[in-house]
Amino acid sequence: MTNIVLNLLLSYNYQMFKDSIMSLWTITTTIVYTVFLGIPAIFIALFSKTGKAPFKMARPWAWLIMKTNRVKLVVEGLENIAKNNSYVFISNHSSNLDPLAVARAIPQTLRFVGKKSLAKIPIFGWACRLGKIIFIDRADSQAAVETINKTAKDLKDGISAYFFAEGTRSKDGHLQAFKKGGIVFAMRAKLPIVPITILGSHSLLPKNAFRIRPGIMKIIVGDPIDTSSYSENDKESVLQQVRSIISSNIEQYGEARQS
Numbered sequence: 001m002t003n004i005v006l007n008l009l010l011s012y013n014y015q016m017f018k019d020s021i022m023s024l025w026t027i028t029t030t031i032v033y034t035v036f037l038g039i040p041a042i043f044i045a046l047f048s049k050t051g052k053a054p055f056k057m058a059r060p061w062a063w064l065i066m067k068t069n070r071v072k073l074v075v076e077g078l079e080n081i082a083k084n085n086s087y088v089f090i091s092n093h094s095s096n097l098d099p100l101a102v103a104r105a106i107p108q109t110l111r112f113v114g115k116k117s118l119a120k121i122p123i124f125g126w127a128c129r130l131g132k133i134i135f136i137d138r139a140d141s142q143a144a145v146e147t148i149n150k151t152a153k154d155l156k157d158g159i160s161a162y163f164f165a166e167g168t169r170s171k172d173g174h175l176q177a178f179k180k181g182g183i184v185f186a187m188r189a190k191l192p193i194v195p196i197t198i199l200g201s202h203s204l205l206p207k208n209a210f211r212i213r214p215g216i217m218k219i220i221v222g223d224p225i226d227t228s229s230y231s232e233n234d235k236e237s238v239l240q241q242v243r244s245i246i247s248s249n250i251e252q253y254g255e256a257r258q259s
Contacts, residue, residue: 098169
């Protein structure tokens with residue numbers, strides 16, 4: 001009995017030590033890549049009106065982080081979208097790996113949409129603004145409408161908006177309620193909505209974790225939903241349509257198989 005308990009303690013301590021080392025590896029390499037590619041990206045962003053140039057530099061940054069931590073990416077459905085067309089992409093969200101994966105998977109230049117409070121974070125907020133992140137004030141609907149009207153005109157020639165519809169990362173990986181912001185944005189911008197399903201990321205990097213575990217992520221690009229025939233009175237039904245597609249994919253595939 002004593003030997004069993006001792007072995008369990010040793011195994012537990014070894015796992016804690018391993019997780020600590022791998023967390024340090026993830027943090028250190030991510031900082032190195034961010035400094036190495038982030039500084040020139042910020043400089044380029046100062047002279048890029050469209051944001052396409054700095055976003056191109058985000059792709060090798062995302063690739064390096066995922067490659068270093070042995071995360072493989074599988075993408076399905078790219079034939080559903082045209083590279084030079086603009087869309088409003090809407091997806092689930094359960095990990096900080098999600099933006100990296102979609103930046104690599106989707107050929108469009110993406111303008112991620114985030115809450116306005118993120119823009120107030122020193123340095124980070126400034127870099128996000130240079131990267132053309134769309135900040136929306138959820139507490140001020142009029143200000144949100146003005147932001148939509150201002151940014152929608154820039155979404156052309158492949159430049160697209162990207163919404164994580166749950167608003168924040170899922171703590172347990174399960175699909176949460178979707179917010180309507182992405183639907184309203186698409187209708188006012190008169191752009192098609194593309195449902196994006198992200199699989200496998202939660203088990204590799206759950207919320208509040210620092211270590212990226214090796215494994216497989218899967219991105220499923222859905223068929224575009226034409227918003228031209230809908231009014232804002234239809235936003236709830238369109239929202240449920242988008243969520244149903246993503247939910248169905250999650251039920252069908254579950255978490256992507258781990259290596």
